[in-house]
Structure formats: C-alpha cells, structure tokens
Amino acid sequence: MINRHVSTLLVAYLHNELTEGEKLRVCRHLKSCEQCREEYRELASVHRALKFMPEAAVSTEITRKPPRYWNYTSVAAVATVLVLAVWLWYTPDRPLTVAKLQGSPLLEGKPVVEIGRFEPGQCIQTDGRSAAQIDLEGKGHVNVKPNSEVQLVQAQPNERRLKLMKGMIEAFVSTPPRMFVVETPTATAVDMGCAYTLATESDGATRLHVRLGFVILQSKVMTSIVPEGASCRSEAKIGVGTPIFDDASPDFRDAVQRLDRNNFDELALSQTVAGARKEDALTLWHLVPRIPPYNRTALIQALRRMVPLPEGTTAKEMSSLNPATLRKWRDAILPSAKALN
Ligand SMILES: [Zn+2]
Structure with missing residues (x-):
C-alpha cells in the first residue's frame, strides 16, 4: 500500500510524532507523490511561521501532548516582525x-x-x-x-x-x-x-x-x-457547537452533538461525562456554560479529574460562570489560548 496518500500523517510528521516506520512511509510517499508534497509544503510553511511567533499567541500544546518547544530569537525580533506584518497588512482596500x-x-x-x-x-x-x-x-x-x-x-x-x-x-x-x-x-x-x-x-x-x-x-x-x-x-x-477532537470516540461525539442540539438532555450529558477521555477536557470546558446550572456539578467534577482547578479558583465560581475562573481553567487546558486574554 505504498501508494496510499499520507495526508492524514503530515501534521504528526511535522511535529515529529510518528514512529520510525510511519516516518519512512511518509518519506517514501512524498518522494513519489506531487499532491502530498504540495500539501506538505503548505503545512510546513504554516508550521515554520508558528515557530517564529510568540509562544502564547500560537503554540497549540494541550495537556495531552508532550510539550513542544518553540525556538524564537528574541522578543525584540518577534516584535519587529509583528510590527512589520501589521504595517504590510494595513491597507484594507488593496486587491x-x-x-x-x-x-x-x-x-x-x-x-x-x-x-x-x-x-x-x-x-x-x-x-x-x-x-x-x-x-x-x-x-x-x-x-x-x-x-x-x-x-x-x-x-x-x-x-x-x-x-x-x-x-x-x-x-x-x-x-x-x-x-x-x-x-x-x-x-x-x-x-x-x-x-x-x-x-x-x-x-x-x-x-x-x-x-x-x-x-x-x-x-x-x-x-x-x-x-x-x-x-x-x-x-x-x-x-x-462544541469543538470535538478527531480521535474522540463515536459515542462521545454523538453525545456531545445531542447536547449541542438540546442543552437539557440529561442522558446525553451523562454519556458525555462517561465517554470523555483526559484529552477531551477542552470539549467539557466548552459545555460548562452551555448546560443549565443545576447540571453543571457533574461536568465540573469530571473536568477536575482531568485538569485540576487552577490555584485560587473554586468549583462554585466555575459553576456560576465567573469569567476569570473560566479563563484560568481554559488556559490550564489549552495554554495557547492565553493569546485570547
Ligand atoms: Zn500522495
């Protein structure tokens, strides 16, 4: 099956997360397939750009993944690049x-x-x-x-x-x-x-x-x-709707989508909580404000088992949707989201 396209492996390849066998397969395939090579070039250019932006703005490290280290020269250089980029993009009417x-x-x-x-x-x-x-x-x-x-x-x-x-x-x-x-x-x-x-x-x-x-x-x-x-x-x-990871189980996905359609669906909520992996913490975090207050306790408990409540915050604040608490917990789950603050 050497000719099968490697599109789905390219991001993991860029992050160096593939096994030796998979890497070899990707390399061999890229040599012979122009279509995948073009896609690889496109992804690699975005990947390179992400590396040179400030970490908080772009890293996508999530609790489930090993940390990635972004090399960037100096804060000053990054600032210069950003200012230059803003300047270059300043003219909105340009075709x-x-x-x-x-x-x-x-x-x-x-x-x-x-x-x-x-x-x-x-x-x-x-x-x-x-x-x-x-x-x-x-x-x-x-x-x-x-x-x-x-x-x-x-x-x-x-x-x-x-x-x-x-x-x-x-x-x-x-x-x-x-x-x-x-x-x-x-x-x-x-x-x-x-x-x-x-x-x-x-x-x-x-x-x-x-x-x-x-x-x-x-x-x-x-x-x-x-x-x-x-x-x-x-x-x-x-x-x-609520974001769902590609590798979440089909049952979990189905339960979350039912909850999106009907926030009061308690069966869907219990199936969501039961089917969530640690990697699904961000999905659960999104659901907290979307379900009625009296149903939040179970969800927050499940979330706490995955990612501890940040220091100085309480489950009660989370349940009452205290903005600072929501934000701190979000940043603990997805550190790159700090760029939104
Ligand atoms: Zn291909």
Whole structure:
C-alpha cells in the first residue's frame, strides 16, 4: 500500500510524532507523490511561521501532548516582525491575486486565465471541475475547492476578510493572530495562525476542521476555540457547537452533538461525562456554560479529574460562570489560548 496518500500523517510528521516506520512511509510517499508534497509544503510553511511567533499567541500544546518547544530569537525580533506584518497588512482596500488551480474558475463571471486581480466586493466561483488559489500577499494562501463561492469583503484595517457563501476552502495562513477572518452563513472563523478547512454543508451549516494552530469560531452569542486535531460545527438554529477532537470516540461525539442540539438532555450529558477521555477536557470546558446550572456539578467534577482547578479558583465560581475562573481553567487546558486574554 505504498501508494496510499499520507495526508492524514503530515501534521504528526511535522511535529515529529510518528514512529520510525510511519516516518519512512511518509518519506517514501512524498518522494513519489506531487499532491502530498504540495500539501506538505503548505503545512510546513504554516508550521515554520508558528515557530517564529510568540509562544502564547500560537503554540497549540494541550495537556495531552508532550510539550513542544518553540525556538524564537528574541522578543525584540518577534516584535519587529509583528510590527512589520501589521504595517504590510494595513491597507484594507488593496486587491489580492487569485490564480487558477484547475479547470476554469470564474472571477466576477469571467474565467481566470492564469492570475487575476481579486478586488474587495468581487466573487470567485468554481464549478465541479475547477479550483482556484487566493494569495494572501506572502502570508499564506486559500484554496477554493470545487463547487464553491468566495467573496473578498471590504475589511477593517489590519485584516483580510473573505466570505464563504458555499462550498469549501482550505486555508494555510501565517499572518499574526486575528488578521485573517472568514465569514460563513452561520459563523465567523478568526485565524490564530493555522491551517484549516472550512465548508458549508447542504443544510446551511458550517464545518471547521483545524490541522495546525487554532481558530476561533464565533456566532452572535457563542464562541468556540478549535485547536488542531479538532473540528466544530455551526448551525443557524443552535449557533456554534462544541469543538470535538478527531480521535474522540463515536459515542462521545454523538453525545456531545445531542447536547449541542438540546442543552437539557440529561442522558446525553451523562454519556458525555462517561465517554470523555483526559484529552477531551477542552470539549467539557466548552459545555460548562452551555448546560443549565443545576447540571453543571457533574461536568465540573469530571473536568477536575482531568485538569485540576487552577490555584485560587473554586468549583462554585466555575459553576456560576465567573469569567476569570473560566479563563484560568481554559488556559490550564489549552495554554495557547492565553493569546485570547
Ligand atoms: Zn500522495
């Protein structure tokens, strides 16, 4: 099976988390497969960029993973890079460029021959056989997959903003946090330095999957922090759902999704608590404010067994959703979330 694509192993390969046998398989495959090689290059460029940003802003170390060490030269150098990046991104009206990847993508209804200017307000459309790539001025790029429609939105200063009307995009972004934003019909994805896919589904829902770094997915009333290796769904009726890790058990996933649809479902809650691994702590943390107060005790107890309550906080504060306590516990579960404070 030497020809099987290695897409799903590439992030672990970058983090040096594969066994020798798996590494060998990835290396051999990359030598012979241009498609996986291109994907590896894209992920590696985001991975490199993450390494040179301040740790709090981008590391995605979670309690379940061995710590990763980010090498960066000095605080001053990082600050210079950030200031420079902000300056480079300052002009919100500047057009981006879009290139044809395959088939005949349309820019404002006209075929993109090779490369086109993508102005704020304009739309890119792909059919079943075409795909395009939006260049983010050397700060990454966005692949517009087949059967998709994407608009460049007039943005705030220091920000690039796309609107995904339908279909799927794949983003590889190495801008400083919060500078790349994608709106969908039911949510807004705020990039914190990462690689992710964002898709709309036939029922109008949005699905986000993060491969590297982390993304904030938000709707009017709800916000989810989605780290690498996790996905999150957003529906018009229920808002932004709870993030779930790819390797969570199917029963746990099902229970959490039922809780998202009905916060009062006590059976779903007990199945969620029973099925949670230590690695699912972030999922449980998201659920605390979403379920009714009288059901929070069991959830908080389960969470405490995974990650101790931070010093100076109490379960009672957590249950009454004290913002500082929620934040401290979140940072203990996902240290990279400190960038949000
Ligand atoms: Zn391949």
